[in-house]
Amino acid sequence: MTLTVPALSKHPRRSLLDRASFVLGVASAVGVVALLFLGLVVSPPAILYGETVRLIYVHPAVATITFVAFGVCALASLAYLWPRTRSPRWDHLAGASAEVGVLFCAATLVSGSIWGRYTWGVWWTWDALLTLTLMLFVVFVGYLALRRTGGDPVARAKRCAVTALLAFLLVPIDHYSTSWWNTLHQGNTVLRVGKSPLIEGWQLATMLLSFLVFAVLFAWILLRRFEVESMEARLEDEGYVWAIAERRAEGR
């Protein structure tokens, strides 16, 4: 008897996703070069911080993208939990965004620590904002570990979606901690209610560019990571199909 096995998926064609990814990749590369030029060459040093003011062109943008990434993870988790929009794609997007968010959170902690050493004289202090950011990092690393657990994929996806929504509650607390408590960390530099930004000229332009560049870079990495997540799920599914078909053939 001949074993009939469902055909494997065809090799993924060049799709809209691929083209968008290519455009975002090129835009990210150009943006990073422009940001390095403006941040390290064009922008002048500051009176108070000297050359270290150049860290302001990476650290705040990376921290903001961390929040955006965890926000995308929470929204995708909500879409997965909502019965009308439930699709494995939302689960894949949540997982991909959380992993990229953890990367940016690590970059935030490291760059913030270096800046803290210069401005405060210490690499680390148990300040409200710093501690909450570290908690955010640890909680989302835990979320990624939860995604690796075995069992029924649907139950696992639901469990992870609920966890992501709970973990996201830390984000607004982290963001507003500089307003709610007395912290060493400074408040907003650009978006200040009823007040003008603390920087101007090339410094302001470079800082605004940094937000745009890191947003595009995040979108590109997220798209690539989402592809990987989807392909891993397909491989897992097709592995099951082959295994079941082989077991059935053995039983005949």
Next chain:
Amino acid sequence: MSSPVTAGWGYVAGGYGAIGALVAGYVVSVLRRRRSLTRRLRPTPAEPALDHRPSTATVEEVP
């Protein structure tokens, strides 16, 4: 002893270098995983279906 200006550039290099290394390392790992998965998901056209019919090959008797 380094001047404050030189020290400032050291912190800048540390900050930019750390972020660059983290992001670049991650991007390379994602692209490598993607390439590997694309290869694994590509169907092999010459792969025959498994055949479980009884074999017609003769077996020599063991004395």
